[in-house]
Amino acid sequence: MSQDFYEILGVSRDASEDEIKEAYREKAREYHPDVSDEPDAEEKFKQAKKAKEVLTDDEKRQMYDQMGHERFEQAEKRGGAGGAGGRGGMGGDPFGGGGGFDMQDIFDQFFGGGGRGGGGNRPRQGQDLQTRLDIDLEEAYEGATKQLTVTRPEACADCDGAGHPPDADSQTCPECNGQGQTTRVQQTPMGRVQQTATCRRCEGDGTLYDETCSTCRGNGVVQNDATLEVEVPAGIADGQTLRMEREGAPGERGGPNGDLLIQVSVRDHPDFERDGDDLTHQHPISFPQAVFGDTVTVPTLDGEAEFDVPTGTQSGEVFRLEGKGMPRLRRRGNGDLYVQVQVVTPDDLNAEQKEALEQFAEAGGEEVDVEEGFFEKLKNSL
Numbered sequence: 001m002s003q004d005f006y007e008i009l010g011v012s013r014d015a016s017e018d019e020i021k022e023a024y025r026e027k028a029r030e031y032h033p034d035v036s037d038e039p040d041a042e043e044k045f046k047q048a049k050k051a052k053e054v055l056t057d058d059e060k061r062q063m064y065d066q067m068g069h070e071r072f073e074q075a076e077k078r079g080g081a082g083g084a085g086g087r088g089g090m091g092g093d094p095f096g097g098g099g100g101f102d103m104q105d106i107f108d109q110f111f112g113g114g115g116r117g118g119g120g121n122r123p124r125q126g127q128d129l130q131t132r133l134d135i136d137l138e139e140a141y142e143g144a145t146k147q148l149t150v151t152r153p154e155a156c157a158d159c160d161g162a163g164h165p166p167d168a169d170s171q172t173c174p175e176c177n178g179q180g181q182t183t184r185v186q187q188t189p190m191g192r193v194q195q196t197a198t199c200r201r202c203e204g205d206g207t208l209y210d211e212t213c214s215t216c217r218g219n220g221v222v223q224n225d226a227t228l229e230v231e232v233p234a235g236i237a238d239g240q241t242l243r244m245e246r247e248g249a250p251g252e253r254g255g256p257n258g259d260l261l262i263q264v265s266v267r268d269h270p271d272f273e274r275d276g277d278d279l280t281h282q283h284p285i286s287f288p289q290a291v292f293g294d295t296v297t298v299p300t301l302d303g304e305a306e307f308d309v310p311t312g313t314q315s316g317e318v319f320r321l322e323g324k325g326m327p328r329l330r331r332r333g334n335g336d337l338y339v340q341v342q343v344v345t346p347d348d349l350n351a352e353q354k355e356a357l358e359q360f361a362e363a364g365g366e367e368v369d370v371e372e373g374f375f376e377k378l379k380n381s382l
Contacts, residue, residue, distance in 0.1 A: 005051035123255035143234035156216035173202035235329035277335025315343035
């Protein structure tokens with residue numbers, strides 16, 4: 001048996017909407033996939049989100065309390081994959097209009113129809129919108145406040161989203177008798193089936209007007225550019241998504257706006273490669289440094305750092321600098337920086353350097369011709 005929505009959020013059955021939202025925020029902070037390492041965090045986050053969506057919708061919560069958890073879940077399945085509430089699901093219009101799965105239809109199936117008139121006039125949440133934000137690795141390291149401009153539908157200012165002038169004459173829609181939805185009853189081998197759909201003539205409004213707004217052409221929305229500020233948290237990774245609540249498309253009939261989903265793209269960096277919370281850096285050292293050892297300075301995203309190269313270091317060896325990588329998103333600590341050293345073979349030596357290297361080679365029992373390929377042989381020996 002699946003868990004009750006009230007139990008998922010840890011609230012009482014008479015909890016207020018604010019209490020439910022606060023409980024959801026706590027669960028989101030605990031189980032969001034970008035934050036939690038628990039193997040079932042994503043599933044728990046989805047359960048909490050669904051519980052919040054149902055329990056903060058007065059109509060759905062009333063149905064849920066009347067039906068009980070199991071019958072409500074069964075009703076959802078019978079209604080199709082669109083999900084509860086029909087908020088922009090498959091078959092609906094871009095802003096959550098009719099045509100998709102509707103919980104009113106499920107209510108009618110269980111309670112015989114006519115439970116609450118005017119279902120087509122219910123508020124509906126607006127559609128979520130998506131955009132992209134490009135940032136540098138330094139901004140991902142430190143966190144940043146970024147501005148972005150999105151073109152999004154907004155409620156028409158001239159008609160206040162109504163789609164018609166305030167003084168337009170109106171009449172009750174004769175198709176649905178002002179209910180905003182039409183009902184069709186069919187007799188099937190399985191019995192009497194009742195189907196409810198948003199009225200096509202008035203588009204669920206229940207009222208017809210003799211004029212439409214000239215600005216939005218009756219749609220109630222217009223496309224506008226909006227400049228927003230978004231907080232990019234330190235440690236965010238390429239491909240992760242930020243959510244700005246209520247910055248999406250406007251809802252219908254007084255419903256809340258949707259959300260704006262921002263996919264973050266982190267640009268490549270010339271000095272570092274990223275692997276999760278860790279960074280990799282390729283750093284050149286000289287032949288004497290590799291032979292005798294040295295303390296070298298390398299760049300990090302937070303200034304410079306020093307580490308010791310031991311005697312006899314080979315080209316390609318990797319050294320770990322603990323805590324010098326990326327911040328762990330919404331957690332304590334940083335990843336590590338892995339420095340791979342590359343021994344650089346000189347290709348432009350003065351006479352004194354050439355003589356010293358020739359003596360080095362001879363001391364090791366090598367016979368080389370400095371004028372004909374000594375440096376090529378030296379490179380190969382490294």
